[in-house]
Amino acid sequence: MSKIDKTTTPAAAAGLVKEGSAVMVGGFGVPGTPFILLDALLEQKTANLTLIKNEANEAGMGISRVIEAGFCRKLVTSHLGLNSKVIGMMNDGQIEVRFHPQGILAEKIRAGGAGLAGILTDIGIDTIISEGKTRVDVNGVTVMVEEALHADVALIHAAKADRMGNLVYEKTARNFNPLMATAAETVIAEVEEIVETGSISPDAIHTPGAFVDHIVEIENLTEEYGVLQSHVIQE
Amino acid sequence: MSYKNKIAKRAAAEIMPGQVINLGIGLPTLAMGYLPSDMPVMIHSENGILGMGRACRNGTEDRNLIDAGGGYPEIVTGASFFDSAASFAIIRGGRLDAAFLGTLEVSMTGDLANWIIPGKFSPGIGGGMELAQKARRLIITTTHTTRKGEPKILKECTLPLTASACVDRIITELAVMDVTDSGLVLKEVASESSVEEVVRKTGAPLMVPDENSMPSF
Numbered sequence: 001m002s003k004i005d006k007t008t009t010p011a012a013a014a015g016l017v018k019e020g021s022a023v024m025v026g027g028f029g030v031p032g033t034p035f036i037l038l039d040a041l042l043e044q045k046t047a048n049l050t051l052i053k054n055e056a057n058e059a060g061m062g063i064s065r066v067i068e069a070g071f072c073r074k075l076v077t078s079h080l081g082l083n084s085k086v087i088g089m090m091n092d093g094q095i096e097v098r099f100h101p102q103g104i105l106a107e108k109i110r111a112g113g114a115g116l117a118g119i120l121t122d123i124g125i126d127t128i129i130s131e132g133k134t135r136v137d138v139n140g141v142t143v144m145v146e147e148a149l150h151a152d153v154a155l156i157h158a159a160k161a162d163r164m165g166n167l168v169y170e171k172t173a174r175n176f177n178p179l180m181a182t183a184a185e186t187v188i189a190e191v192e193e194i195v196e197t198g199s200i201s202p203d204a205i206h207t208p209g210a211f212v213d214h215i216v217e218i219e220n221l222t223e224e225y226g227v228l229q230s231h232v233i234q235e
Numbered sequence: 236m237s238y239k240n241k242i243a244k245r246a247a248a249e250i251m252p253g254q255v256i257n258l259g260i261g262l263p264t265l266a267m268g269y270l271p272s273d274m275p276v277m278i279h280s281e282n283g284i285l286g287m288g289r290a291c292r293n294g295t296e297d298r299n300l301i302d303a304g305g306g307y308p309e310i311v312t313g314a315s316f317f318d319s320a321a322s323f324a325i326i327r328g329g330r331l332d333a334a335f336l337g338t339l340e341v342s343m344t345g346d347l348a349n350w351i352i353p354g355k356f357s358p359g360i361g362g363g364m365e366l367a368q369k370a371r372r373l374i375i376t377t378t379h380t381t382r383k384g385e386p387k388i389l390k391e392c393t394l395p396l397t398a399s400a401c402v403d404r405i406i407t408e409l410a411v412m413d414v415t416d417s418g419l420v421l422k423e424v425a426s427e428s429s430v431e432e433v434v435r436k437t438g439a440p441l442m443v444p445d446e447n448s449m450p451s452f
Binding site for chain 2: 030054055058078079090091103104105106121124171172174179225228232233235
């Protein structure tokens with residue numbers, strides 16, 4: 001068992017994303033966004049993608065670059081408040097955007113990963129986001145059906161992996177990554193460090209390797225992974 | 236003191252020791268600066284923190300540690316990190332004692348509209364609907380009127396709702412008001428303002444219990 005080795009290259013990993021694929025992308029802001037995998041995806045110019053991500057990063061970074069280049073047809077997301085560029089493309093009809101409440105987006109992904117068809121919730125029931133959704137009564141409470149989300153490929157980021165694909169995340173870089181790791185046909189994790197299998201305590205593993213198909217080691221953390229100076233309080 | 240700091244300082248006084256709190260983004264976050272440094276309170280951040288501290292300064296930022304608005308916070312003793320599903324389980328599961336949110340409009344019955352102006356402003360939903368609907372107590376921190384001087388506190392919201400009948404208290408630079416079963420009740424008036432000004436700038440009937448003994452802040 002210890003001889004399983006899922007390591008691959010960014011280009012080979014990105015090659016698993018085909019035209020028209022639905023792609024989940026981890027990250028909440030910079031932490032947990034798989035910038036190296038997104039660079040490789042952008043380079044191969046795969047078009048007509050459906051991207052599923054909490055937000056669209058900020059203009060010129062991460063999935064925003066893929067969207068700005070015109071390779072995204074539809075974006076399933078929670079909030080674009082820090083990306084006026086993508087909001088502009090949405091308003092101009094260049095991309096279709098579907099907004100979900102952030103925690104409902106998380107649960108739709110979790111349901112998809114857990115082999116469930118959907119979830120039942122009252123979040124947004126008195127709002128315009130309830131339009132067109134099926135309502136059911138459960139124990140006297142009216143709730144809506146939110147269908148599960150599942151993708152062709154998930155691109156995620158972790159701090160550390162062993163060669164079997166057991167993953168450990170760091171701080172707020174965890175966010176949607178462990179959920180998306182369960183919810184796609186093919187799961188690709190870029191990691192900052194690959195360690196020998198057996199060197200991570202089984203109790204410390206956040207995502208079991210069975211969910212992860214391929215791992216890519218990041219050779220150099222590019223500038224995009226660093227502290228964003230625009231968000232630093234200057235004294 | 237600026238009107239923003241006035242609101243933030245009053246909002247901070249709502250927070251009780253031992254509570255689990257979400258401060259929203261922007262103006263509400265200023266409230267953290269007015270909490271006593273030894274206050275045992277756990278601040279929740281949607282992106283997966285319980286036990287968020289103050290904003291980092293002097294180059295102590297960590298690239299893997301941001302708040303929900305992209306800023307770089309410290310963490311306090313006893314803090315924990317978790318994924319987005321667990322983060323919203325804290326909110327929807329009833330473990331959040333209070334949430335603070337800003338708004339575009341709020342109605343006398345506690346309806347909240349703060350996420351979209353159709354055709355003009357549509358950044359998305361984020362955690363707002365879940366915070367509004369499921370926090371045990373929802374406190375709105377907002378300017379009393381729009382930049383054009385029009386009331387934000389209305390009989391009914393005109394914009395699409397974030398959630399209905401969710402607001403418990405409204406704190407502005409002029410007043411503190413509670414949403415009750417019998418209507419909107421004035422609780423406190425800013426020392427710079429008056430009952431007359433608050434009533435005039437509120438777009439809904441406001442019950443004034445006793446004008447002569449109105450607390451100020």
